[in-house]
Amino acid sequence: xxxxxxxxxxxxxxxxxxxxxxxxxxxxxxxxxxxxxxxxxxxxxxxxxxxxxxxxxxxxxxxxxxxxxxxxxxxxxxxxxxxxxxxxxxxxxxxxxxxxxxxxxxxxxxxxxxxxxxxxxxxxxxxxxxxxxxxxxxxxxxxxxxxxxxxxxxxxxxxxxxxxxxxxxx
Amino acid sequence: xxxxxxxxxxxxxxxxxxxxxxxxxxxxxxxxxxxxxxxxxxxxxxxxxxxxxxxxxxxxxxxxxxxxxxxxxxxxxxxxxxxxxxxxxxxxxxxxxxxxxxxxxxxxxxxxxxxxxxxxxxxxxxxxxxxxxxxxxxxxxxxxxxxxxxxxxxxxx
Ligand code: FES
Numbered sequence: 001x002x003x004x005x006x007x008x009x010x011x012x013x014x015x016x017x018x019x020x021x022x023x024x025x026x027x028x029x030x031x032x033x034x035x036x037x038x039x040x041x042x043x044x045x046x047x048x049x050x051x052x053x054x055x056x057x058x059x060x061x062x063x064x065x066x067x068x069x070x071x072x073x074x075x076x077x078x079x080x081x082x083x084x085x086x087x088x089x090x091x092x093x094x095x096x097x098x099x100x101x102x103x104x105x106x107x108x109x110x111x112x113x114x115x116x117x118x119x120x121x122x123x124x125x126x127x128x129x130x131x132x133x134x135x136x137x138x139x140x141x142x143x144x145x146x147x148x149x150x151x152x153x154x155x156x157x158x159x160x161x162x163x164x165x166x167x168x169x170x
Numbered sequence: 171x172x173x174x175x176x177x178x179x180x181x182x183x184x185x186x187x188x189x190x191x192x193x194x195x196x197x198x199x200x201x202x203x204x205x206x207x208x209x210x211x212x213x214x215x216x217x218x219x220x221x222x223x224x225x226x227x228x229x230x231x232x233x234x235x236x237x238x239x240x241x242x243x244x245x246x247x248x249x250x251x252x253x254x255x256x257x258x259x260x261x262x263x264x265x266x267x268x269x270x271x272x273x274x275x276x277x278x279x280x281x282x283x284x285x286x287x288x289x290x291x292x293x294x295x296x297x298x299x300x301x302x303x304x305x306x307x308x309x310x311x312x313x314x315x316x317x318x319x320x321x322x323x324x325x326x327x
Contacts, residue, residue: 126232
Protein backbone atom coordinates (compact mmCIF):
# COMPACT_ATOMS: atom_id res chain seq x y z
CA UNK A 1 0.00 0.00 0.00
CA UNK A 2 2.58 2.53 1.11
CA UNK A 3 4.81 1.23 -1.67
CA UNK A 4 2.23 2.11 -4.22
CA UNK A 5 1.81 5.54 -2.80
CA UNK A 6 5.49 6.20 -3.04
CA UNK A 7 5.59 5.09 -6.65
CA UNK A 8 2.87 7.47 -7.62
CA UNK A 9 4.65 10.28 -5.92
CA UNK A 10 7.84 9.50 -7.73
CA UNK A 11 6.07 9.37 -11.05
CA UNK A 12 4.37 12.65 -10.34
CA UNK A 13 7.66 14.16 -9.45
CA UNK A 14 9.19 12.91 -12.70
CA UNK A 15 6.23 14.26 -14.58
CA UNK A 16 6.67 17.70 -13.13
CA UNK A 17 10.36 17.65 -13.85
CA UNK A 18 9.89 16.53 -17.44
CA UNK A 19 7.21 19.08 -18.07
CA UNK A 20 9.47 21.72 -16.64
CA UNK A 21 12.37 20.81 -18.91
CA UNK A 22 10.12 20.47 -21.94
CA UNK A 23 8.42 23.75 -21.26
CA UNK A 24 11.76 25.43 -21.08
CA UNK A 25 12.87 23.91 -24.37
CA UNK A 26 9.66 24.82 -26.13
CA UNK A 27 9.99 28.37 -24.95
CA UNK A 28 13.40 28.54 -26.55
CA UNK A 29 12.11 27.14 -29.81
CA UNK A 30 8.88 28.97 -30.21
CA UNK A 31 9.13 32.39 -28.78
CA UNK A 32 11.04 35.04 -30.60
CA UNK A 33 12.92 37.61 -28.53
CA UNK A 34 10.46 40.21 -29.70
CA UNK A 35 7.48 38.38 -28.30
CA UNK A 36 9.40 37.80 -25.10
CA UNK A 37 9.88 41.53 -24.81
CA UNK A 38 6.20 42.23 -25.34
CA UNK A 39 4.95 39.60 -22.98
CA UNK A 40 7.57 38.37 -20.54
CA UNK A 41 5.18 35.93 -18.88
CA UNK A 42 4.15 34.28 -22.14
CA UNK A 43 4.24 30.58 -21.33
CA UNK A 44 4.52 27.80 -23.87
CA UNK A 45 1.04 26.47 -24.24
CA UNK A 46 0.36 22.97 -23.12
CA UNK A 47 -2.66 20.95 -24.00
CA UNK A 48 -5.56 22.49 -22.13
CA UNK A 49 -4.14 25.97 -21.84
CA UNK A 50 -5.40 28.65 -24.15
CA UNK A 51 -2.75 29.50 -26.70
CA UNK A 52 -2.08 32.75 -28.49
CA UNK A 53 -2.59 31.72 -32.10
CA UNK A 54 -0.95 34.80 -33.55
CA UNK A 55 -4.09 36.39 -34.93
CA UNK A 56 -5.25 39.90 -34.03
CA UNK A 57 -8.99 40.17 -33.47
CA UNK A 58 -9.13 43.16 -35.82
CA UNK A 59 -7.78 40.99 -38.62
CA UNK A 60 -10.56 38.40 -38.37
CA UNK A 61 -12.83 38.61 -41.40
CA UNK A 62 -16.30 37.29 -42.06
CA UNK A 63 -14.87 34.62 -44.37
CA UNK A 64 -13.46 31.56 -42.57
CA UNK A 65 -9.66 31.75 -42.56
CA UNK A 66 -7.29 28.97 -41.66
CA UNK A 67 -5.05 29.52 -38.62
CA UNK A 68 -2.22 27.17 -37.65
CA UNK A 69 -0.31 27.10 -34.38
CA UNK A 70 1.61 24.66 -32.20
CA UNK A 71 1.08 23.30 -28.73
CA UNK A 72 3.18 21.14 -26.48
CA UNK A 73 1.80 17.73 -25.77
CA UNK A 74 3.17 15.40 -23.14
CA UNK A 75 2.10 11.81 -22.82
CA UNK A 76 3.74 9.02 -20.88
CA UNK A 77 6.72 8.67 -23.22
CA UNK A 78 7.01 11.51 -25.60
CA UNK A 79 6.89 15.21 -25.43
CA UNK A 80 6.07 16.64 -28.77
CA UNK A 81 4.95 19.73 -30.55
CA UNK A 82 1.57 19.17 -32.09
CA UNK A 83 0.15 21.31 -34.85
CA UNK A 84 -3.30 22.74 -34.33
CA UNK A 85 -5.58 24.28 -36.89
CA UNK A 86 -8.78 26.29 -36.72
CA UNK A 87 -11.12 27.97 -39.18
CA UNK A 88 -11.82 31.41 -37.75
CA UNK A 89 -14.33 34.09 -38.77
CA UNK A 90 -16.76 36.67 -37.41
CA UNK A 91 -20.45 35.86 -37.78
CA UNK A 92 -23.32 38.31 -38.48
CA UNK A 93 -23.50 39.17 -34.78
CA UNK A 94 -19.79 40.05 -34.90
CA UNK A 95 -18.97 37.10 -32.64
CA UNK A 96 -15.75 35.19 -33.26
CA UNK A 97 -16.30 31.61 -34.36
CA UNK A 98 -13.33 29.19 -34.22
CA UNK A 99 -14.11 25.77 -35.65
CA UNK A 100 -11.99 22.66 -35.49
CA UNK A 101 -11.14 21.46 -39.01
CA UNK A 102 -11.28 17.83 -37.92
CA UNK A 103 -14.04 16.10 -39.84
CA UNK A 104 -16.39 14.40 -37.37
CA UNK A 105 -16.61 11.38 -39.66
CA UNK A 106 -13.06 10.00 -39.53
CA UNK A 107 -10.92 13.02 -38.87
CA UNK A 108 -9.60 14.40 -42.15
CA UNK A 109 -9.00 18.14 -42.33
CA UNK A 110 -11.89 20.05 -43.85
CA UNK A 111 -11.46 23.20 -45.94
CA UNK A 112 -13.69 26.22 -46.44
CA UNK A 113 -14.95 26.00 -50.02
CA UNK A 114 -12.67 22.99 -50.49
CA UNK A 115 -14.73 21.91 -53.48
CA UNK A 116 -15.86 24.26 -56.25
CA UNK A 117 -19.18 22.48 -56.52
CA UNK A 118 -20.09 23.43 -52.95
CA UNK A 119 -19.52 27.15 -52.41
CA UNK A 120 -20.10 28.56 -48.94
CA UNK A 121 -19.53 25.23 -47.23
CA UNK A 122 -16.75 23.34 -45.50
CA UNK A 123 -15.72 20.31 -47.53
CA UNK A 124 -13.91 17.15 -46.46
CA UNK A 125 -11.75 15.70 -49.24
CA UNK A 126 -11.72 12.18 -47.82
CA UNK A 127 -15.29 10.96 -48.24
CA UNK A 128 -17.08 14.13 -49.33
CA UNK A 129 -18.37 15.28 -45.93
CA UNK A 130 -19.92 18.78 -45.96
CA UNK A 131 -20.80 21.39 -43.33
CA UNK A 132 -22.48 24.79 -43.45
CA UNK A 133 -20.57 27.90 -42.40
CA UNK A 134 -21.54 27.54 -38.75
CA UNK A 135 -20.18 23.98 -38.75
CA UNK A 136 -23.47 22.10 -39.01
CA UNK A 137 -23.08 18.80 -40.84
CA UNK A 138 -25.14 18.50 -43.98
CA UNK A 139 -27.45 15.47 -43.90
CA UNK A 140 -26.74 12.87 -46.53
CA UNK A 141 -22.96 13.31 -46.19
CA UNK A 142 -20.91 10.97 -43.93
CA UNK A 143 -20.40 13.17 -40.81
CA UNK A 144 -23.03 12.69 -38.12
CA UNK A 145 -22.30 15.70 -35.95
CA UNK A 146 -21.23 19.35 -36.36
CA UNK A 147 -17.60 20.48 -36.39
CA UNK A 148 -16.27 21.05 -32.90
CA UNK A 149 -15.73 24.54 -31.52
CA UNK A 150 -12.62 25.86 -29.82
CA UNK A 151 -12.70 27.31 -26.36
CA UNK A 152 -11.65 30.93 -26.90
CA UNK A 153 -10.75 34.19 -25.26
CA UNK A 154 -9.46 37.55 -26.37
CA UNK A 155 -6.59 39.18 -24.55
CA UNK A 156 -4.86 42.41 -25.57
CA UNK A 157 -6.53 42.23 -28.93
CA UNK A 158 -5.19 38.77 -29.72
CA UNK A 159 -7.14 35.54 -30.14
CA UNK A 160 -6.41 32.66 -27.76
CA UNK A 161 -7.73 29.17 -28.42
CA UNK A 162 -7.89 26.14 -26.13
CA UNK A 163 -9.44 22.73 -26.66
CA UNK A 164 -12.13 21.98 -29.21
CA UNK A 165 -15.48 20.83 -27.80
CA UNK A 166 -18.56 19.33 -29.43
CA UNK A 167 -21.05 22.06 -30.16
CA UNK A 168 -23.26 22.98 -27.23
CA UNK A 169 -20.56 22.13 -24.70
CA UNK A 170 -18.09 24.82 -25.67
CA UNK B 171 -8.11 9.68 -36.17
CA UNK B 172 -4.44 9.89 -37.10
CA UNK B 173 -3.13 6.57 -38.30
CA UNK B 174 0.52 5.69 -37.92
CA UNK B 175 2.25 2.40 -37.28
CA UNK B 176 1.11 2.23 -33.65
CA UNK B 177 -1.05 -0.32 -31.91
CA UNK B 178 -3.75 2.14 -30.91
CA UNK B 179 -3.96 3.39 -34.49
CA UNK B 180 -4.34 -0.11 -35.87
CA UNK B 181 -7.15 -0.75 -33.38
CA UNK B 182 -8.91 2.16 -35.06
CA UNK B 183 -7.92 1.05 -38.52
CA UNK B 184 -9.57 -2.31 -38.01
CA UNK B 185 -12.83 -0.56 -37.12
CA UNK B 186 -12.87 1.68 -40.18
CA UNK B 187 -11.05 -0.31 -42.85
CA UNK B 188 -13.58 0.28 -45.58
CA UNK B 189 -12.92 4.03 -45.52
CA UNK B 190 -9.14 3.87 -45.50
CA UNK B 191 -7.64 3.14 -48.88
CA UNK B 192 -4.38 5.08 -48.97
CA UNK B 193 -0.87 4.41 -47.63
CA UNK B 194 1.97 6.87 -47.18
CA UNK B 195 5.51 5.52 -46.82
CA UNK B 196 8.75 7.48 -46.61
CA UNK B 197 11.82 6.34 -48.53
CA UNK B 198 15.19 7.56 -47.31
CA UNK B 199 18.88 6.63 -47.42
CA UNK B 200 20.58 5.47 -44.24
CA UNK B 201 24.27 5.34 -43.43
CA UNK B 202 26.52 6.06 -40.49
CA UNK B 203 29.95 5.72 -42.09
CA UNK B 204 30.49 9.20 -43.44
CA UNK B 205 30.77 12.16 -41.05
CA UNK B 206 29.77 14.73 -43.60
CA UNK B 207 26.65 12.93 -44.69
CA UNK B 208 25.39 12.36 -41.15
CA UNK B 209 24.02 15.84 -40.63
CA UNK B 210 22.39 16.07 -44.01
CA UNK B 211 20.84 12.62 -43.76
CA UNK B 212 19.41 13.06 -40.32
CA UNK B 213 18.09 16.50 -41.20
CA UNK B 214 16.31 15.15 -44.26
CA UNK B 215 15.03 12.22 -42.24
CA UNK B 216 13.44 14.56 -39.72
CA UNK B 217 11.98 16.77 -42.40
CA UNK B 218 10.58 13.83 -44.35
CA UNK B 219 9.04 12.47 -41.20
CA UNK B 220 7.34 15.80 -40.52
CA UNK B 221 6.00 15.89 -44.08
CA UNK B 222 4.61 12.38 -43.88
CA UNK B 223 3.03 12.98 -40.48
CA UNK B 224 1.43 16.26 -41.54
CA UNK B 225 0.02 14.73 -44.70
CA UNK B 226 -1.33 11.79 -42.77
CA UNK B 227 -2.90 14.21 -40.33
CA UNK B 228 -4.44 16.32 -43.07
CA UNK B 229 -5.95 13.25 -44.75
CA UNK B 230 -6.28 11.15 -41.64
CA UNK B 231 -9.66 9.54 -42.26
CA UNK B 232 -8.42 7.86 -45.39
CA UNK B 233 -4.67 7.52 -44.99
CA UNK B 234 -2.23 5.39 -42.97
CA UNK B 235 1.47 5.99 -42.54
CA UNK B 236 3.55 2.80 -42.45
CA UNK B 237 7.19 2.36 -41.30
CA UNK B 238 9.85 4.09 -43.37
CA UNK B 239 11.84 2.18 -45.96
CA UNK B 240 15.60 2.71 -45.63
CA UNK B 241 18.48 1.70 -47.90
CA UNK B 242 22.21 2.26 -48.15
CA UNK B 243 22.94 4.99 -50.62
CA UNK B 244 24.92 2.78 -53.01
CA UNK B 245 22.83 -0.34 -52.64
CA UNK B 246 21.46 -2.11 -55.70
CA UNK B 247 18.28 -0.30 -56.68
CA UNK B 248 16.81 -3.36 -58.37
CA UNK B 249 16.95 -5.35 -55.16
CA UNK B 250 15.46 -2.50 -53.14
CA UNK B 251 12.66 -2.11 -55.65
CA UNK B 252 11.72 -5.75 -55.55
CA UNK B 253 11.67 -5.64 -51.73
CA UNK B 254 9.53 -2.51 -51.79
CA UNK B 255 7.15 -4.11 -54.23
CA UNK B 256 6.82 -7.03 -51.83
CA UNK B 257 5.84 -4.57 -49.09
CA UNK B 258 3.31 -3.01 -51.39
CA UNK B 259 1.88 -6.37 -52.44
CA UNK B 260 1.52 -7.31 -48.79
CA UNK B 261 -0.31 -4.05 -47.96
CA UNK B 262 -2.63 -4.48 -50.88
CA UNK B 263 -3.97 -7.68 -49.34
CA UNK B 264 -5.96 -5.15 -47.30
CA UNK B 265 -8.39 -2.91 -49.18
CA UNK B 266 -5.77 -0.29 -50.17
CA UNK B 267 -6.07 1.32 -53.57
CA UNK B 268 -3.31 3.95 -53.32
CA UNK B 269 0.30 3.66 -52.20
CA UNK B 270 2.39 6.84 -52.05
CA UNK B 271 6.15 6.83 -51.58
CA UNK B 272 7.64 10.09 -50.30
CA UNK B 273 11.33 10.78 -50.90
CA UNK B 274 13.98 13.51 -51.24
CA UNK B 275 16.29 11.22 -53.20
CA UNK B 276 16.08 12.06 -56.91
CA UNK B 277 17.89 8.81 -57.74
CA UNK B 278 14.54 7.02 -57.53
CA UNK B 279 13.01 9.19 -60.19
CA UNK B 280 14.32 7.09 -63.06
CA UNK B 281 13.12 3.87 -61.41
CA UNK B 282 9.64 5.23 -60.87
CA UNK B 283 7.98 2.93 -63.38
CA UNK B 284 9.31 -0.23 -61.76
CA UNK B 285 7.65 0.68 -58.45
CA UNK B 286 4.13 -0.55 -57.76
CA UNK B 287 3.39 2.67 -55.87
CA UNK B 288 3.32 6.37 -56.78
CA UNK B 289 6.64 8.07 -56.14
CA UNK B 290 6.27 11.61 -54.80
CA UNK B 291 9.66 13.22 -55.10
CA UNK B 292 10.20 16.37 -53.03
CA UNK B 293 13.05 18.70 -53.91
CA UNK B 294 15.46 18.72 -50.98
CA UNK B 295 15.74 21.71 -48.75
CA UNK B 296 18.64 23.79 -47.48
CA UNK B 297 19.77 22.94 -43.98
CA UNK B 298 17.86 25.21 -41.67
CA UNK B 299 16.01 25.44 -38.41
CA UNK B 300 13.03 23.10 -38.56
CA UNK B 301 11.24 25.22 -35.98
CA UNK B 302 11.65 28.61 -37.58
CA UNK B 303 8.59 30.49 -38.78
CA UNK B 304 9.81 30.41 -42.39
CA UNK B 305 10.36 26.66 -42.31
CA UNK B 306 6.94 26.04 -40.79
CA UNK B 307 5.41 28.17 -43.49
CA UNK B 308 7.33 26.28 -46.17
CA UNK B 309 6.33 22.90 -44.77
CA UNK B 310 2.69 24.00 -44.59
CA UNK B 311 2.67 25.01 -48.24
CA UNK B 312 4.38 21.82 -49.39
CA UNK B 313 2.00 19.70 -47.34
CA UNK B 314 -1.01 21.42 -48.90
CA UNK B 315 0.38 20.78 -52.37
CA UNK B 316 1.13 17.13 -51.75
CA UNK B 317 -2.26 16.68 -50.16
CA UNK B 318 -3.91 18.17 -53.25
CA UNK B 319 -1.88 15.86 -55.45
CA UNK B 320 -3.04 12.84 -53.46
CA UNK B 321 -6.64 14.07 -53.70
CA UNK B 322 -6.28 14.28 -57.47
CA UNK B 323 -5.43 10.56 -57.51
CA UNK B 324 -8.56 9.93 -55.46
CA UNK B 325 -10.69 11.80 -57.96
CA UNK B 326 -9.37 9.79 -60.89
CA UNK B 327 -10.55 6.55 -59.45
S1 FES C 1 -13.34 11.82 -42.92
FE1 FES C 1 -14.50 13.50 -43.63
S2 FES C 1 -16.06 12.55 -44.77
FE2 FES C 1 -14.94 10.88 -44.01
